[in-house]
Amino acid sequence: MFKHEWLETNIGLLTVATMLAISIGGLVEIAPLFFIKGTVEKVDGVRPYTPLELRGRDIYQREGCYLCHSQMIRPFRDEALRYGHYSLAAESQYDHPFQWGSKRTGPDLARVGKKYSNEWMVQHLVAPRSLVPQSVMPNFPWLLTNQLDYSDIQDRMKALRLTGVPYSLNKAEYDANVKKFGAATAKMLDITHAKQNLIAQAQENNYDGDRSGISEMDALVAYLQVLGTMVDFSKYDDDAFVKYR
């Protein structure tokens, strides 16, 4: 007969048994989502980040923005009124790790893209209280002066490619991207041209208002300005995503 004493006197057995017991919760709640059709909604427009946006996301993580800002609009009326359409699982399908967050000291950022001008973003990141007097957000002035290090951008994209993000390394993958995202986007997802693409996007849009180089601000603002803008919800009925739940 099974005796509790075996577990309590054998640390190896106890560790294995504890892990088995707590993994049941995870298996029951998480694993089925990988098999249930409709977990990730079918929706047009969602694409992986461009090289510049990707570096912006890295800076977002480095500065710990996710500690105070969530990127997950829940399907509640007050959130819909303030932030816009609730977030879709499909919209973070290329985020590794996802930036849903669990703490809102600041507002949710899932749809902050294009809500404010680039100038606003720059000014607000450098000195938040100059625009929002009651803000408790720290100043991030170094983003303007730090030049963006993009020497390893290709490695970063390759790493994400291993997790399933469709950045292309060869002709076959590139062609698949053209089919899936269109030629213009497929070009931006091509790892072999990542550096040129990053420089071109930064120069064309000049997010930080300073043409003399590519700052970390350029990358972060490029990232913030694309958040939540990939799906054109005007193409869908307002209940189009109910059927996935």
Add this chain to the structure above:
Amino acid sequence: MSMQKQQEPQTTGHVWDGDLQEYNNPLPNWWLIGFYLTVIFAIGYWFLYPAWPIAGTYTKGFATITYTNDKGVTKTVHWNSRALLMEETNAAVAKQKPYYDKIGSMTPEQIARDPDMNSFVISAGKSLFSNNCAACHQQGGVGKMGFAPNLTDDDWLYGGHFDQIQQTITLGRHGYMPPFKGVLNDQQMTELADYVLSFTKVPVNPESAKAGDALFHSETAACYYCHGANAKGRTVIGSANLTDNIWLWANVPAAKTVADKEDAIKHVITNGLHKGVMPTWGGRLSPDQIKLLTVYVHDLGGGQ
């Protein structure tokens, strides 16, 4: 002896270090009953709400939600939070419908004149404005020097009539002035600054201001082309009225001396402007919300 043994609580049977034992106390009844109740509750929950995964789908539960979508199609679906949002939104929209129906059918002028509608505009407009506009134009629309214009005065870059405000909100704006660095020399810029300051009773050198006047209307600087021959600006392109002592980009009011005021203006002339970007709200807000905001902004004090 046997009596005594029964009264002694049982132990789990483990012995550590020769004499350490653990009592095996039964759970209190109130706790145990509570636990069984949660089990019964859980079974009820499984029947009502989405619960158990089965292969590529899951049990949907018997609870339903009925809502109407924006195409007017009424649907009944199994309970889920997205449908619940539709139901709650339907209820809220139904409450606001009389007002929004009116907003849809009325012009901004009519809304502003209707006292009942105006109170709706003030309460609904305030939350829309705080959420979307106040980040740049600040609470109450007082604006921000060097960043976003004051909406409470009667100076309007792109015009303060209802249709102009509505267009500005719907399509957004992008301010632009070319840099004159290399086109004009320092003295010419000082003369232009003096000309502009002369409108506002700043004691500048009249000779210099006169030279600036000539330069302003010459083909060398060609300021009149955008700012108009009377320097009052042109709302069609959003060029500033330079005569009203209301400043956005050159912080003249903060400058103490005449030379500092000149410098503030010369800085703008030298570098030009490629900012003053107002985002496009057409895709983010509904036409009725924009109309409501139009009336709200017009009501802030400066509407024409």
